[in-house]
Amino acid sequence: MSLERPDSVDDAAVERTPDELEALLGDLVVDRDDHLNAPGFVIRPDTVQETLSILKEQAGYDHLSVVSAQEYENRYESIYHLKKFDDPTQEVSIVVPADKDNPVSESAEPVFRTADWHEREAYDLIGVEYDDHPDLRRILLPETWQGHPLSMDYDKDRPQIATLPEHANPLQEHHKDAESDTMFLNIGPHHPATHGVLHLKTVLDGEQVVDVEPDIGYLHRSEEQMAQSGTYRHQIMPYPDRWDYISAGLLNEWAYARAAEDLADIEVPEYAQVIRTMGAEMCRIAAHMLALATFALDINGDFTATFMYAINDRERVQNLLEDLTGQRLMFNYFRLGGVVWDLPEPRDEFFSKTRDFLDHLPESVEEYHNLITSNEIFQMRTIDTGILPPEVAKNYGATGPVARGSGVDYDLRRDDPYGYYDELDWDVITEDGCDNFSRLLVRMREVEESAKIIEQCVDLLEDWPEDERNIQANVPRTLRPDDDTEIYRAVEAAKGELGIYIRADGTDKPARFKIRSPCFSNLQTLPEMANGEYIPDVVAALGSLDIVLGEVDR
Amino acid sequence: MGTAPAQLFPEYLVDTFGIDSVLGDVVASLIGAALVANIILAFSGVAGPWAKRKITAAFTDRIAVDRIGPYGLLIIPAAAVQLLAKELIVPEGVDRPTWDIAPILLPASAMLGFSVIPMGHIGPLNLHLADPEVGLALVFAFASIASVSLVMAGYASSNKYSLLGGLRAVAQNLAYEIPLIVTAMSVVIFAGTLQISGVVGAQTETLVTIAGISIPAWFAFVNPFAFVLFLTANMAEIGRNPFDIPEAPTEIVGGYQTEYSSAYFVLFYLGEFVHIFLGGAILSVVFLGGASGPGPESISFIWFVVKVWGFFLFTQWARAAIPRVRIDQLIEIGWKGMLVLSFANLVLTAVIVGVIA
Amino acid sequence: MIGLMKSMATTMKHALDGTTFTVEYPEDAPEVSPRFRGVHKFSQERCIWCRQCENVCPNDTIQIVQDDQRNGEQYNLHIGQCIYCRLCEEVCPVDAILLTQNFEFTADTKDDFVFNKEQLKNVPWYKGIDPLESRNPDRGAWIGEGDGEVDYQ
Helix, strand or coil, X not given: CCCCCCCCCCHHHCXXXXXXXXXXXXXXXXXXCCCCCCCEEEECCCCHHHHHHHHHHCCCCCEEEEEEEEECCCEEEEEEEEECCCCCCCCEEEEEEEECCCCEEECCCCCCCCHHHHHHHHHHHCCCEEECCCXXXXXCCCCCCXXXXXXXXXXXXXXXXXXXXXXXXXXXXXXXXCCCCCEEEEECCCCCCCCCCCEEEEEEECCEEEEEEEECCCCCCCHHHHHHCCCCCCCCCCCHHHCCCCCCHHHHHHHHHHHHHHHHCCCCCHHHHHHHHHHHHHXXXXXXXXXXXXXXXXXXXXXXXXXXXXHHHHHHHHHHHHHHHCCXXXXXXXXXXXXXXXXXXXXXXXXXXXXXXHHHHHHHHHXXXXXXXXXXXXXXXXXXXXXXXXXHHHHCCCCHHHHHCCCCCCCHHHHCXXXXXXXXXXXXXXXXXXXXXXXXXXXXXXXXXXXXXXXXXXHHHHCCCHHHCCCEXXXXXXXXXXXXXXXXXXXXXXXXXXXXXXXXXXXXXXXEEEEECHHXXXXXXXXXXXXXXXXXXXXXXXXXXXXXXXXXXX | CCCCCCCCHHHHHHHHHCCCCHHHHHHHHHHHHHHHHHHHHHHHHHHHHHHHHHHXXXXXXXXCCCCCCHHHCCHHHHXXXXXXXXXXXXXXXXXXXXXXXXXXXXXXXXXXXXXXXXXXXXXXXXXXXXXXXCHHHHHHHHHHHHHHHHHHHHHHCCCHHHHHHHHHHHHHHHHHHHHHHHHHXXXXXXXXXXXXXXXXXXXXXXXXEECCEEEECCHHHHCHHHHHHHHHHHHHHCCCCCCCCCCCHHHHCCHHHCCCCHXXXXXXXXXXXXXXXXXXXXXXXXXXXXXXXXXXXXHHHHHHHHHHHHHHHHHHHHHHHCCCCCHHHHHHHHHHHHHHHHHHHHHHHHHHHHHHC | CHHHXXXXXXXXXXXXXXXXXXXXXXXXXXXCXXXXXXXXXXXXXXXXXXXXXXXXCCCCCEEEEECCCCCEEEEEEECCCCCCCCHHHHHCCCCCEEECCCCCCCCCCHHHHEECHXXXXXXXXXXXXXXXXXXXXXXXHHHCCCCCCCCCC
């Protein structure tokens, strides 16, 4: 369990050395369990809140990225991956073992609001119970589910038949409450504005929302388990495309590629990094175009022209991606150590197509500004609605355009550089409005930044010497990372920080594969934005969060 | 006032066929009503399954229906058969017969409105069924029955989305009916009559003549401010973008029509289009000189069609471009903005008319 | 009001310029990139029954049946379950399985999508294009140089 890696990857940037942190935590630290990305401290299961509040308040670790739980032969374990919003390269992992027979561990929810859902997920899938948790229920699986699918003794052949009493409508008795003036409304799971199968349990007072609670899991496919049963080398890569399936595929693939490459110590050739960067930014444009399109749909109503125009632009960039990767959504283009194909021949044609798209883009963006952002009614609808203050956003672990729309200057492409981003000239976009309008503006402006990045990549690729076009490092056909190495790595996906935690057990398949989905954390902020607003504002706030249920539910 | 009112359509029938009796009047009126109703239904039939799709497609760079028939026109019978062949699902707990009456009431109320609308001439025929002295008041009364239908549907559906839609419909109609009628009143002050032929007649005079082209004294030109007010209130009255909040599919699914399927849905759908055309007809009567236009009077039906379809096109254009306002914002615009402006307009008009006349 | 006017002007501009982005499919079949991954084509003549494709397939879409001499008997592929990741083509040392650009396939039941080797052999090229050409340059990264002309039929 102790894995001493003094040459931990990010040590250089850490303000406090691991030893200083250990000193800060004092007696709370029981043991060390360092991960490849961060020092890890083992603590007792009843000191979680104390430890995390010291780290949050005294050491500045204000971002709880993810809680990944797992079961070992002799214990359960919850890992709290902490970071700083100001400098995400400063990481620390808090490892909380729990008893095998009675896996109870203290909840981190009072310290980090975001732990609420993450711990519910750990409870649901692994079976760790969290003391002091406000609402420890299943989150992804139905309430009636028997067993915890990622635990070791889970019997997958056991029929999941719910008897009638358990199957009864849990809302039935609340249907008519003579005392209250409120109305309970199920928005979804099938509703035009939920962007997939999301269920919002809404309590209304007239048209105003008193309380909204997202109910997720309708699209749960246990992607983590699918990854755990695939080989590192080939079989995992096709699946990240299917998390955030709204054309953000390459960004997702990069999340897995980055984690696995750092785990197996694979160096990616520079040429491949440039291609990756270009492809990923194309995906970002496609994803943001769809976000803009559906947001316009939510505000304008169906048949709005903005939707179709944005879909047009997304089609154009998808054509480029199709030329590059061979697929329009499920790219499977990255490989560990590089990419599968060089740019399509003839290269000049691809470059000129890309440049045509980039030339056309400012005109399109101008058109969107004319259509929506400068429209008075649109402004009336979106400005000062769905307010998410920066502190709340941080507390909920919101990332990506949602956090940047609240003025949180956090972008892993710049703060924790990977790929070719640190060599290129571009800006991180933030807006201070904290409202629906700001989140939209951030996305629209990020499209322009992405275009800048693509343009620079095209310039680089055009001039790349022909004999140095190495698209893949030499990676063995079977990868077996060392036993008990653990890593958490994140990239800036279209929706925010998409992180992967992998624990290797010496085989060619991961022992634990945990996905930190940005949408999952972002969606958790919805009640903060929507409570007290009108129904149309809930819809607008949901649209501005830009969630993809495939990634929320995984 | 301009020309003498032309002979009404039922009177024409009575005269032509010499059936001058009570029974004759009834028969002639029924024939006239059937003709007008069929014209309007034909409009709606073309608009719903075909024209709306084509127009929306033009705004969004698409092709739209083009599979069956020339320009895809045969989609109209195909859609009719398809919609009517669907199963009518009656949800548990609906309040019948309210639930059944509501979808009939909507197209019926809009259709009634056409009884007093002058639809212009086809040759010697004057497509105008009745011309009572309070015609304008009557047409507004008919048009606003629609909101009763929406409330009935929303209430009877036993669905919370429907209920919200019904409530929104009432709130919206209250907020916009008053500015609409008050703005129309300013026109009545100009015309000095509530009789529709009188209102139309008042607009036949020439306002100014520029370079040989005489511009008629349509109230839209006389008082463009009132025209814009009326147009906006009219959009809200018929529940089109940006005021389609009783339906608001992305918020409350379909509002009052959520639970309706098959023939009942067709009735609602049809009723909405009839309502749009009625809105266009009222607009043309009150502000655009009725069915008048260049050319001989015998083809003035064409001008009526052009005006009504122009309004339809405008609603679809707004639908493609303009976001939907929120219910509270709508009420605010209605009560705090439009109402004040419409009364200001009324007072100003009254003063000006008083001073000039 | 100016913003509203701008919105309406923009949509009207699109309506009046008369261009459409959609096409009249199927009369106007879309151009598909040479790299596009569609339904598989299999060549028994080339296959050496090494079962690498079966092993690499992430979701067990390929099923190979061999006799006790390790001679291939069946090659079944569920084109409805396939996720079109192209890993089978990538690992195949002899180009025996290839993803055509053909994206048009329909069936009455899911079972009809289980293709045996004959059906896989008869999958038509999309617009008669053999995509191997465009993919070939990079195959060296995986399997070394291919051995020249390939006859799939």
